[in-house]
Amino acid sequence: MSFNGFTYEDLKPIALDNKCILGEQIVAHTSKKIEYVARYVDEWLYVIENISGHIFFIDAMSNAGLYENNFLSTALEVLNVFIRHAQRHQDRNYYLFCNDYDKKKIKTLTALKNYMLPMLRAKGIHNIYMYVDCADASEYIRGLNLKLIPFRGAKSSTLLYVDPYNILTEELGRAILDFSNNVYSEVLINFFSSDIVRNINNQAAVNKSEEIHRFIKGFCEIEDDISDENEIRKAFIGKMLSSKYLSYYHDFIMKNSTNITLYHLIYFTPNLRGLEKIKDTTYKLFKTYRDYDPKRSLEYYTIDLFGKSPEDYACDEAMEIILKHARLSRTREYSFKEIEEILLQEGVIPVSLIINGVLRPLIKSGKVEKRNLKGPRNFKEDNYLFKAEAL
Ligand SMILES: C[S@@+](CC[C@H](N)C(=O)[O-])C[C@H]1O[C@@H](n2cnc3c(N)ncnc32)[C@H](O)[C@@H]1O
Structure with missing residues (x-):
């Protein structure tokens, strides 16, 4: 009988027994974001399993693995998707790379990994690998080039996910762009637009405001007196599409329960099939809406x-x-x-x-x-x- 993956109830005692923290309480847009990414990975695997022997999902800011209120993090939901696929495709290898700069969160993920991997092996699943790191995301992404070197030349597919609480820094933008210039990969970025709107000219948070200006001027390469978030996002997308491999994008809006746009999930892919799959996933979860609004019911669709x-x-x-x-x-x-x-x-x-x-x-x-x-x-x-x- 095939194994369907780990549940929150399986894993919470492991974290608690190891005296590890859980991630924060999450709200509707966050759990929807997790569902969206995991659903996309599922769709993506059906395509790439036909061509790739090595499949990588990288969450450069992965959190602790478990949230306080009964949700698994994206990385663990993706692990469960991998588990279901790996049993049907034993000649394919699935790699989950997790990183967070918070040592306590990484302690939790490491304890979970130490429990889950032997369990997978005991169930006869030998083609899933998991790596956990604790570093600043920019450094981590720069180091990924080295980690992926052994797979150069092999048929592989890679999805890099970067999911911060704030807008990217100039340095992080550059690390992602350099990565996508070196590695044929898809990239999914949480573009935290509300941080721009709130803080671009925030006199009470001068450092924050300066950092945003550095991102706009240094990474997006537009004049830093431009403060319109739409213009900045357009320039960001243009910059990412200047990468050697990235050819297409998809931009989806995530709102909070007061109908305010918090962030955009912006997906980049070298391949038209990738674009088709993100579009199919979006349609399955959100129909023809351009945004997710936690208060909207699809009943009236x-x-x-x-x-x-x-x-x-x-x-x-x-x-x-x-x-x-x-x-x-x-x-x-x-x-x-x-x-x-x-x-x-x-x-x-x-x-x-x-x-x-x-x-x-x-x-x-x-x-x-x-x-x-x-x-x-x-x-x-x-x-x-x-x-x-x-x-
Ligand atoms: C929004 S949460 C990530 C959620 C996770 N990707 C998921 O979908 O379940 C953001 C995480 O990024 C981490 N973080 C923030 N800035 C970082 C940085 N510069 N480098 C590495 N991790 C960072 C935080 O500790 C936090 O756990």
């Missing part, structure tokens, strides 16, 4: 008085996005891949809605002509001509 579903509106928006692109760039002919790249990054629909929700209606209304390069039924290997009069 339904057809309105005009007979239209939220997906219909999302597809309408996607049509506007692609028409606007064609209008502004004066490009008339797009491949399916180009349309997909634009819509998955700028719109809210998953890839499964592009053909029926966007392309077919545009073709039917005469705004777009399908080229039929591989026949009328093949949409994905085709080009689409946008009619000048439709723009």
Whole structure:
């Protein structure tokens, strides 16, 4: 019988017996963030297990492993995802790297690791490895290059997760960018936008304010009199996409229970399949919303008085996005891949809605002509001509 992973109830006594601390009480947006990342890793594994023998998840700021109020941390939820996959793919190796600069939290994670790994081996699971470090995140990420050297050349896939309580420092931004220039990897960053909004010009916290300005000027490379968070985030995304490997991004907003944006989960990937998977995960958990609002219920996600579903509106928006692109760039002919790249990054629909929700209606209304390069039924290997009069 396969093993489903460790529960909070399994692990809490281990932490307490070893006189270890637990992480803080977490709130709704944090537990949702943990669920989102673990769900994405699950989706991602289905793709990369076909190509990679060595699979790495790195949480550079991993916390203690257990939170006070019955939640596992992201790293342990990911470990449970690894456990389920590793038993089906015994020829694949799964590596969980954890780090935090707080010694007490790392003591907890180490005690949990010392309990869990022998348990996995006893259950016949030999292809999961876990490493725990205690260092400043920037130093740790710089050291990762060395740790991953033995796997250079081997087929491997890596996801680096950086999840601070504040906006990145210039130094941390540089460490992440250097890492993604050296290692073909995906990167997921908690971009703590509310820290910018609150502290960029906070006279009561001059050091904090100066640090944010250093990040804006030194890392994002825009003038430090720019204080609009949107502009700063756009520059940050542009900077990350200048990396050798990162080609696509996805930006999702996390709000608190008073409907205030706390942070953005910004995901970068070298691969269009990665973008498709984060989009699928987002759609499964949040439907076509651009944000998570703890007070919103998906119960009301339904057809309105005009007979239209939220997906219909999302597809309408996607049509506007692609028409606007064609209008502004004066490009008339797009491949399916180009349309997909634009819509998955700028719109809210998953890839499964592009053909029926966007392309077919545009073709039917005469705004777009399908080229039929591989026949009328093949949409994905085709080009689409946008009619000048439709723009
Ligand atoms: C938001 S929590 C991380 C939560 C965890 N990633 C999860 O999803 O369960 C932030 C963690 O980062 C750690 N931290 C903050 N600044 C750090 C730094 N410069 N280097 C390493 N760890 C840091 C804190 O001790 C804290 O445990």
